Amino acid sequence: MTAVMATRRHKASRSARRQNLLGYLWISPWLLGFVIFTAGPMIASLVLSFTNYRIINVIKWAGLDNYVYALTKDELFWPSMGITFYYMLIAVPLGLLGSLLLAMLLNQRVRGESIFRTLFYLPSLTPAAAAALLWAWLLHAEVGLVNYILSLIGIKGPPWLGSVRWAMPAIILITLWTGMGGGRMIIFLAGLQGVPQEFYEAAEIDGASGWRKFLHITLPMISPTIFFNLVLGIIGALQVFTTAYITTKGGPGRATWFFALHIYTSAFEYFDMGYASTLAWFLFLVLLVFTIIQLRLSEMWVYYAGSA
Amino acid sequence: MDATSVLPARVATRHGRWYWLRHVGRGLIYLFTVALGIVFMLPFFWAVTSSFKPPWELYIFPPTWFPKEFRPGNFVQIWQVVPFARWTLNSLKIAFFNVLAEVLVASGVAYGFSRYRFAGRNALFLVLLSTMMLPAYVTIIPSFLMYRVLHWIDTHFPLIVPSFFGGGAFNIFLLRQFFMTIPMDFDEAAYVDGASSFTIFWKLILPLSKPAISTVAIFAFLGSWNNFLGPLIFLNTTNKFTLPLGITYFRVAPMDSAEPRDHLLMAASVTVTLPAVILFFAAQRYFIGGIVMSGLKG
Numbered sequence: 001m002t003a004v005m006a007t008r009r010h011k012a013s014r015s016a017r018r019q020n021l022l023g024y025l026w027i028s029p030w031l032l033g034f035v036i037f038t039a040g041p042m043i044a045s046l047v048l049s050f051t052n053y054r055i056i057n058v059i060k061w062a063g064l065d066n067y068v069y070a071l072t073k074d075e076l077f078w079p080s081m082g083i084t085f086y087y088m089l090i091a092v093p094l095g096l097l098g099s100l101l102l103a104m105l106l107n108q109r110v111r112g113e114s115i116f117r118t119l120f121y122l123p124s125l126t127p128a129a130a131a132a133l134l135w136a137w138l139l140h141a142e143v144g145l146v147n148y149i150l151s152l153i154g155i156k157g158p159p160w161l162g163s164v165r166w167a168m169p170a171i172i173l174i175t176l177w178t179g180m181g182g183g184r185m186i187i188f189l190a191g192l193q194g195v196p197q198e199f200y201e202a203a204e205i206d207g208a209s210g211w212r213k214f215l216h217i218t219l220p221m222i223s224p225t226i227f228f229n230l231v232l233g234i235i236g237a238l239q240v241f242t243t244a245y246i247t248t249k250g251g252p253g254r255a256t257w258f259f260a261l262h263i264y265t266s267a268f269e270y271f272d273m274g275y276a277s278t279l280a281w282f283l284f285l286v287l288l289v290f291t292i293i294q295l296r297l298s299e300m301w302v303y304y305a306g307s308a
Numbered sequence: 309m310d311a312t313s314v315l316p317a318r319v320a321t322r323h324g325r326w327y328w329l330r331h332v333g334r335g336l337i338y339l340f341t342v343a344l345g346i347v348f349m350l351p352f353f354w355a356v357t358s359s360f361k362p363p364w365e366l367y368i369f370p371p372t373w374f375p376k377e378f379r380p381g382n383f384v385q386i387w388q389v390v391p392f393a394r395w396t397l398n399s400l401k402i403a404f405f406n407v408l409a410e411v412l413v414a415s416g417v418a419y420g421f422s423r424y425r426f427a428g429r430n431a432l433f434l435v436l437l438s439t440m441m442l443p444a445y446v447t448i449i450p451s452f453l454m455y456r457v458l459h460w461i462d463t464h465f466p467l468i469v470p471s472f473f474g475g476g477a478f479n480i481f482l483l484r485q486f487f488m489t490i491p492m493d494f495d496e497a498a499y500v501d502g503a504s505s506f507t508i509f510w511k512l513i514l515p516l517s518k519p520a521i522s523t524v525a526i527f528a529f530l531g532s533w534n535n536f537l538g539p540l541i542f543l544n545t546t547n548k549f550t551l552p553l554g555i556t557y558f559r560v561a562p563m564d565s566a567e568p569r570d571h572l573l574m575a576a577s578v579t580v581t582l583p584a585v586i587l588f589f590a591a592q593r594y595f596i597g598g599i600v601m602s603g604l605k606g
Binding site: 016019020022023024025026027029030031032033034036037038040041042044045048102105106108110111115116117118119120121122123125126127128129130133134135136137138142143145148151177181183186187190235238239241242245246260263264267268273276277279280281283284287291 | 334337338340341344345348349350351352354355358366367368369370371413416417419420421423424425426427429432435436439441442443444445446447448449450451452453454470472473474475480505509530533534536537540541551552553555556558559570573574577580581584585588589592595596599600
């Protein structure tokens with residue numbers, strides 16, 4: 001009896017050892033990569049953020065100097081933060097609404113649904129660099145298509161990317177075109193198709209209007225997908241780089257000097273690696289705070305069908 | 309008044325007064341959808357039509373919807389005035405290695421996470437998920453310094469090697485979700501028959517996961533093909549550029565006095581976008597399926 005139990009225990013521990021060994025063997029490429037390309041650089045970047053290091057000179061400990069400089073002396077720190085937030089506050093809600101609207105149109109089971117899905121999705125496949133170059137041409141002040149169409153209805157279009165006032169709306173327009181019909185729309189569409197049809201039928205018998213059905217059935221049922229898209233949308237919006245780098249290089253007059261552009265310039269044009277790391281950590285902290293706030297707030301409005 | 313007497317009346321109104329209103333509503337929705345479809349396609353149309361125009365025709369007002377002088381030669385010229393063929397080869401080479409690495413490594417790692425109960429598995433998986441939210445800027449500066457020590461700056465190594473270590477958190481996540489849907493009984497039956505861990509992975513799990521692997525391969529290709537920040541930071545020599553980085557050469561800054569080359573810029577942009585579009589049409593179902601899987605099972 002005891003002998004049987006002993007072998008069983010022995011077998012169990014052997015199996016556990018096997019599970020551990022093989023498990024770690026299989027995930028070892030990721031584990032190694034995580035240490036070399038993520039955790040290691042993260043620690044290095046944190047250390048660098050407390051130093052003065054311009055590649056050509058010797059690395060020097062600087063304590064909190066970089067952080068103090070960013071918050072009090074860097075003339076571009078707060079403006080670039082502000083510009084990034086301005087972009088986020090406009091582009092994220094517009095993008096989410098736009099994607100939801102497109103998904104709802106597709107969900108009406110219009111004729112040729114898959115054709116329209118393709119048409120809406122294609123812009124998101126365009127390489128960001130190509131999309132930016134293409135839109136710089138579309139938004140050309142004199143001969144661009146956008147201003148030509150505006151002129152047909154009697155509006156004199158602004159110089160868009162060349163104007164302090166209109167450069168940001170132009171960049172928002174570009175990212176809306178590439179983002180609205182992409183993955184976000186597909187995820188919304190799947191969310192909408194996952195709402196049980198019986199809910200709508202029951203509401204119709206009770207005489208609910210289309211708007212009330214949307215407000216009381218659709219929205220709560222797809223709130224997890226809204227949350228998912230919102231979190232990813234904000235993370236993406238805080239890191240906008242390629243579109244601005246190609247179309248405006250942060251101009252005119254630093255009107256589109258995004259925070260990511262500020263980091264890039266500090267690091268790879270001025271090679272001020274210490275200070276650029278400080279900036280990167282500011283971005284990381286902002287992102288972390290936003291994500292935590294959203295996770296907290298989500299308990300109030302996200303409805304998971306599984307948990308009563 | 310009971311329910312049975314109310315119901316027929318409601319049905320009657322639905323087929324009477326409201327019936328045609330509903331049709332008008334649906335018609336309007338359809339019209340709106342068509343209009344939006346046109347708006348989304350207009351930039352593509354404009355790029356294509358501009359790419360066939362000679363330079364003089366690009367700068368006339370009002371612009372022409374179709375080229376008066378049809379010039380397909382623009383698409384030949386882009387290969388002559390810049391090392392476009394070299395950039396294409398570079399892009400293809402990097403994409404090939406990225407796809408290979410991401411498919412093989414990510415599926416192996418996902419296999420480990422979905423099939424073995426090792427100590428600290430859940431914690432590590434959480435770490436993996438959280439790396440997806442990490443902004444690239446936090447790691448890119450030390451990585452750059454590391455590659456500098458290795459003399460990897462201005463080579464393709466920084467764009468290829470990391471993908472062999474992990475294969476992308478998103479891909480691992482996607483594949484693990486898929487592997488979880490394959491019953492463990494399959495593995496156990498094979499194990500009893502004497503199959504090794506690797507045999508089970510290679511001969512059982514991978515063949516059963518073709519749709520998920522296709523999805524990962526497609527997104528790996530697109531991610532590599534579209535990458536701009538990486539090549540911008542790590543490459544200096546024109547001959548080593550990838551396509552997205554290379555085509556920015558055609559952009560003439562507003563204050564630049566160089567000869568206009570917007571016709572070539574459009575031809576180049578169209579050419580760079582084309583492979584992605586073709587891939588989409590060839591493998592549409594994997595796109596949609598993959599996105600849905602990533603978004604809903606999260």
